[in-house]
Amino acid sequence: MSPGPDDPDNMAVMTYDVAAVRKEFPALVEGPSAGLARFDGPGGSLTPASVADAVATAMRSGLCQRGSLTAPDRLADEITLGARAAMARFTGLGDPRGIVFGRSMTAITMDVARILAREWGPGDEIVLTRLDHDGDVRPWVIAAERAGATVRWLGFDTTTCELDDIAPLLSERTRLVAVTAASNLLGTRPDLPAISAAAHAVDALMYVDAVHLAPHAPLDFHGFGADFLVCSPYKFFGPHLGVLASTPERLESMHPDKLLPSTNVVPERFELGTLPYELLAGVRAAVEVAESLGMSAVESHERALMARLLEGLGALERVTVHGRPARRTPTALLTFDGIDAHEVSASLAERGVVAPADNFYALEASRHLGLGDEGGMRVGLSAYTDETDVDRLLVALGDALSR
Ligand SMILES: Cc1ncc(COP(=O)(O)O)c(C=O)c1O
Known part of the structure; x- marks a missing residue:
């Protein structure tokens, strides 16, 4: 029709x-x-x-650190908050307080896996897929190994390249399901709402790798049933860094290693050191391009x-x-x-x-x-x-x- x-x-x-x-x-x-x-x-x-210009303009603005004392301080603050607001819209999360910036999706996932795995032990299970990029596989394998938890593998049909049924892999022992929103190799888009409903039915967390989907379709944090969603702006017109979206409440419950003088507020708690403000200016511009298209x-x-x-x-x-x-x-x-x-x-x-x-x-x-x-x-x-x-x-x- x-x-x-x-x-x-x-x-x-x-x-x-x-x-x-x-x-x-x-x-x-x-x-x-x-x-x-x-x-x-x-x-x-x-x-x-427009993205390249936003990065260059930020770099020419005399930015040093976020703050309220001087105009450049306030600009660094404004750029950071603007980038969080843009990513909250882009991911569908809605709340800028749930947006964390990191060096890459891989670095962020290594961190999140390490933090979550502190709660895992022998008898706990996580579900990974054979469809996923290694950035959404190896951090979890390493973390599970260290915690003594078991990895259960979800395969896919080699003819259709659709994921197999997840139901037989889930139980009350499942702590987390990590799954891609789209395969960067094959293009497959798994049925995220169905997978997250099954994961949540056994109280497992849902970690969605949206790196490959982000340049191709609207993201929908809540519609996907994500507890965590990661993406990388350099795949959708922006600079090279990674973004984690989660609810501020979930982030509050997690405790990354941090320096003594650094803030413990969310989301900054997760962003070690000084953020790349010039790249954040580019992130906001990239989201504006995506919105205008x-x-x-x-x-x-x-x-x-x-x-x-x-x-x-x-x-x-x-x-x-x-x-x-x-x-x-x-x-x-x-x-x-x-x-x-x-x-x-x-x-x-x-x-x-x-x-x-x-x-x-x-x-x-x-x-x-x-x-x-x-x-x-x-x-x-x-x-x-x-x-x-x-x-x-x-x-x-x-x-x-x-x-
Ligand atoms: C689906 C998918 N996940 C994760 C990654 C890793 O992203 P990053 O380079 O931000 O670590 C990539 C990069 O190609 C990807 O395509």
Whole structure:
């Protein structure tokens, strides 16, 4: 059925002007990236001019520390609070007091795992998935090992790349379920509300890795049923750092190691040392870009392009597209009959098409698929990808495979 005029998806497609969006991203036309067709967005998105300008402006403002004495002190304070408010909107958490900034999602997850695991012991269990990036796997494995707790693994179907049923793994012993909002390797979007309902039914905490979903669809902390949600602004137009969203009440109940003179208030309790104010200025600007694009509009734009890509790939011989999940991001993992994915990537790079090959730290997923640690070639669409990019990729791939 075609969407009606009031269908939000249809309106989104009609109002999404990708040519105008592309003008916001200087790297598409200047510097070493000029003219490249970029499909490496899942590794890190391009940066809009407004974000780069916000970072530069903050750095030129004489910022030193947050405070109220001088104008630069007040500006550092304003930038920090502005970035928290922006991330509270972006994650759907709503309350800026639940937003913690850290160096990366990985660093934050290592910290949270260490803190939560202080309460675990032998007999306790946590559930991890084979779909997840290692940033949402290894911190929990390490913490569970130290605490003597048991890891239960949730696998996925290697044909559809949908997660298996979590129910058989849960019990009153389950302390935590860590699951991705979208696979950075395969694009699969697990049914988070169903998983969190099952986790909460046994009083387990739900830790959601939204790093890969964040650039592709609206986040919904409460709708996902998250107790914790993590993401990384450099994946959605912003600077390189990580963000944790949780309720202030939950954060109050947790006690990270801290210095004696540093504040014990939430969320600052979790942010060791001085925050990178210039990057926080960039975070706020990145959220404003996401808001002006409309993440639902981005999602619709990318869905239409993904259909074009998958159709084109289907017409090529020797290409395997791994998985056909019901709900997905515009990210696909490809392998090729008789030719190594790294070789294909190199051949595309010669033609100005950027689609790297790796396991992309989704190590468990790559191994579960039988691809070992090599993985495959990942093709990721972004808010700034257009039809010309997709067609360039398909032509370059056709050429590379017919050599
Ligand atoms: C799904 C997913 N989770 C976690 C991470 C790790 O994020 P960070 O680089 O902020 O530690 C990545 C990075 O690629 C990712 O794609």
